[in-house]
Amino acid sequence: MSLKSSYFDFYFLFLSLPLSLFFSAGLAAGQQQGGEEADEDYYKKWLNEDVTFIITQEERPVFQSLSTANEKEHFIEQFWYRRDPDPRTEFNEFKEEHYRRIAFANERFQSGIAGWKTDRGRIYIIHGPPDEIVSYPSGGRYLRQPHEGGGATSTYPFEFWRYRFLEGMGSEVELEFVDSSWSGEYHLALDPNEKDVLIRVPNAGLTLAEELGMARKMERPFFQPGMQGRYPQAYQRAQDSSFARYERLTQAQRAPDIKYKDLQERVNVDISFNSLNFHLRPDYFNLNEQQVLVAITVEVQNQELTFREENGFYVAKIAIYGMLTAITNRLIEEFEEELILSYKVQDVQEGLASRSVYQRIMTLDKKMRYRLDLVVKDVSSGHVGVVRTAIVPSSYGSQELSASSLILSDMIIPLSRVPARDEMFILGDIKVRPSVSHLFSTGNNLGIYLQLYNLGIDQATRTPWLETRYRILRNGQTVIELTGETGEGVRIYSERRAALVKTLPVRALEPGDYELEVEIQDRIREESLSLNQNFRLVGAP
Numbered sequence: 001m002s003l004k005s006s007y008f009d010f011y012f013l014f015l016s017l018p019l020s021l022f023f024s025a026g027l028a029a030g031q032q033q034g035g036e037e038a039d040e041d042y043y044k045k046w047l048n049e050d051v052t053f054i055i056t057q058e059e060r061p062v063f064q065s066l067s068t069a070n071e072k073e074h075f076i077e078q079f080w081y082r083r084d085p086d087p088r089t090e091f092n093e094f095k096e097e098h099y100r101r102i103a104f105a106n107e108r109f110q111s112g113i114a115g116w117k118t119d120r121g122r123i124y125i126i127h128g129p130p131d132e133i134v135s136y137p138s139g140g141r142y143l144r145q146p147h148e149g150g151g152a153t154s155t156y157p158f159e160f161w162r163y164r165f166l167e168g169m170g171s172e173v174e175l176e177f178v179d180s181s182w183s184g185e186y187h188l189a190l191d192p193n194e195k196d197v198l199i200r201v202p203n204a205g206l207t208l209a210e211e212l213g214m215a216r217k218m219e220r221p222f223f224q225p226g227m228q229g230r231y232p233q234a235y236q237r238a239q240d241s242s243f244a245r246y247e248r249l250t251q252a253q254r255a256p257d258i259k260y261k262d263l264q265e266r267v268n269v270d271i272s273f274n275s276l277n278f279h280l281r282p283d284y285f286n287l288n289e290q291q292v293l294v295a296i297t298v299e300v301q302n303q304e305l306t307f308r309e310e311n312g313f314y315v316a317k318i319a320i321y322g323m324l325t326a327i328t329n330r331l332i333e334e335f336e337e338e339l340i341l342s343y344k345v346q347d348v349q350e351g352l353a354s355r356s357v358y359q360r361i362m363t364l365d366k367k368m369r370y371r372l373d374l375v376v377k378d379v380s381s382g383h384v385g386v387v388r389t390a391i392v393p394s395s396y397g398s399q400e401l402s403a404s405s406l407i408l409s410d411m412i413i414p415l416s417r418v419p420a421r422d423e424m425f426i427l428g429d430i431k432v433r434p435s436v437s438h439l440f441s442t443g444n445n446l447g448i449y450l451q452l453y454n455l456g457i458d459q460a461t462r463t464p465w466l467e468t469r470y471r472i473l474r475n476g477q478t479v480i481e482l483t484g485e486t487g488e489g490v491r492i493y494s495e496r497r498a499a500l501v502k503t504l505p506v507r508a509l510e511p512g513d514y515e516l517e518v519e520i521q522d523r524i525r526e527e528s529l530s531l532n533q534n535f536r537l538v539g540a541p
Helices: 019-050 059-065 069-083 093-108 119-127 242-252 261-267 345-352
Strands: 132-136 140-143 152-155 158-166 170-178 279-286 291-301 308-310 313-326 331-344 355-365 370-378 384-391 407-414 430-434 439-441 446-453 466-474 477-485 490-494 497-504 512-522 527-538
Touching: 019 059, 019 069, 059 069, 069 093, 093 119, 119 158, 119 170, 119 242, 170 242, 279 384, 279 446, 291 313, 291 370, 291 430, 313 345, 313 355, 331 345, 331 355, 355 430, 407 439, 407 497, 430 446, 446 466, 446 512, 466 497, 477 497, 497 512
Parallel strands: 439 527
Antiparallel strands: 132 158, 140 152, 158 170, 279 291, 291 355, 308 313, 313 331, 313 370, 370 384, 407 430, 407 446, 446 497, 466 477, 466 512, 490 497, 512 527
């Protein structure tokens, strides 16, 4: 009896919550109970159970070569990130679907062993639910299809799965599973005769050609593979040849290629785990009652890059891709840039000691929250760094004294006029290149930039009255202290906004870790605020 199976019809109703949450909860519990041993058990399970069917041949040995938990966690994060079809959404749809398939396979295909270990479980986890299933759960009398040779026989329980299309395999992919042990465990059948109970019974379960005396049962390709193509079989299809079936079964059990090629090319996560180190910093500046300016700055130490000789110069290239989305998953902005560094042979060492900085300035809504996905790639080596971070603008109240982000810089240049087009590092009429790593040389000055809002205004002069105090501390002890009043290092843009610009000499200080503290007193409104930032000094080259 033929039964069109419907057990996949309720597939999407099987679990309504993201299953990766349950798997993650299990990991957390295991880590709390067993420490390092539990961690190792989790990573082994992740490799040999969770992703054993979908991890590629290139990825598996890389993961096995990693030694620390941090490396393995980073690899796992990038493993799922590479397969995420839409990073704009809150969840990784591929990951959620994968764990749903595992849960369904364990529920539906278990037969003395876990469902995910069975052939049906494997195919289901890799390819998902088929478009059609024909099921003979009890076996019994079976009328062969013409391409199977026709005639009647008796079969073991079996299932026929058809996929309209599978990536890398083409259209109309047919797979057959046979329970030849009557145990409920169906194996993936290579030959259509594997389901035939009477295959070894003389003169029973004959094909049409055998009934007509045109062939003998012992000549079937099942017994003599060399007879394939010569055994008379009505309407034999090319896809039913032994070679085609073997190739199909092999491909069906192979880890799937990463489907989302466009995203893969953009992100191009380096599975060799040679990740690129970089620093990222968002700085916030009040624009008006509704909006803020957000300066996203990326910094890469040149010694992290691979330089190649081109026409007498040493050249390195950095590719940067960013995607900003709102908390509602709406795409706000997407950008892609390339930085090219070029040094003459005699300047290479100086170039390696320098850093490369990129900045993107965006206008955003104060009342919204955002997510930034950023990818930085060293084009020559292929090393890639990936980060996801929240962008949370400050509300900047309209009454109290407030300040923007405090920027430490190794280059602050006042401009005679505001550039006509958008340029990196331009804030009003000042060019400020942030030091994202907060690393400075004792041979240079320490640059300071911040904006002040809601200042008190003297009604006679229409200017603010500010007192500023700068302290550099080491181990809690003040080593440099400078004070100033309005006019020194203060650029007034309006009655409500001013920029504080200052450079501090650090040549007399020894290399080491320091803290900068900036105090501002508004003498008109009798309000004050204090900001601080850590930095490090290194010896002059």
